[in-house]
Amino acid sequence: MAFLTDRKRAEGLGSAKSGTEHFWSMTVSSVALLILVPLFIFTFGAVLGEPYEAVVAYYARPFPALIAGLTLIVGFHHFKGGAQVLIEDYVHGLAKHITILAVTFISYAAMAAGVYALIRLAL
């Protein structure tokens, strides 16, 4: 017992049994999006409005495609976490669980669809 620190004895004994994963996941994704979002706005914005051939050629290039892919993956991950907190605040009981499931499924589906499209455009 003497070898255990106070912190070690207290860890995991809070009512939630876990702590900062959600907070940290939002922090990491928000810092990543701080970089990705401006790059995405100006790469995607530059090609929006161009004809089909130009769009396909543009997203066959690695830089715009990687920016778009990362923005969609990290963005929908961040959305999933944020929307979950919104739901937890205003929806309760079974409806809460169903809404969180729906938001999670939509996020992963949109993420996968976007990445699939980008891969097809790149190949």
Next chain:
Amino acid sequence: MADVNRGNRPLSPHLTIYRPQMTSMTSIFVRLTGNALLVAALMIVWWFLAAATGPEAFAMADGFMRSWFGDLVMVLSVWAIWYHLLGGLRHLIWDTGRGLDLKSAYAMGYVMIGGSLVLTLLTIIVL
């Protein structure tokens, strides 16, 4: 303890009881913009899928995206994403323990409002 009054207990003062303050409104709008951005995000995913599918599918998605409705969603979303980004930056600053006093909170709130409008205008001009 199992028979205590659940569900019919007095609530602590909540949103509806306070007069709106700039600090609370800027915070509420961070949540609002973040969640509303789903609409634009799904439209963009559709646009990418359409581009990967072929010219006809792309013409449809692109036409919707560039219609007056698509334009409206995109312009509002450009503001929403800049605003949400600045709001997120404010949270990251707060998370380090800085800027938690009222004066800084107000100053950062004004930067969010002004900055998001300036960045939106800049985006519209550049693109």
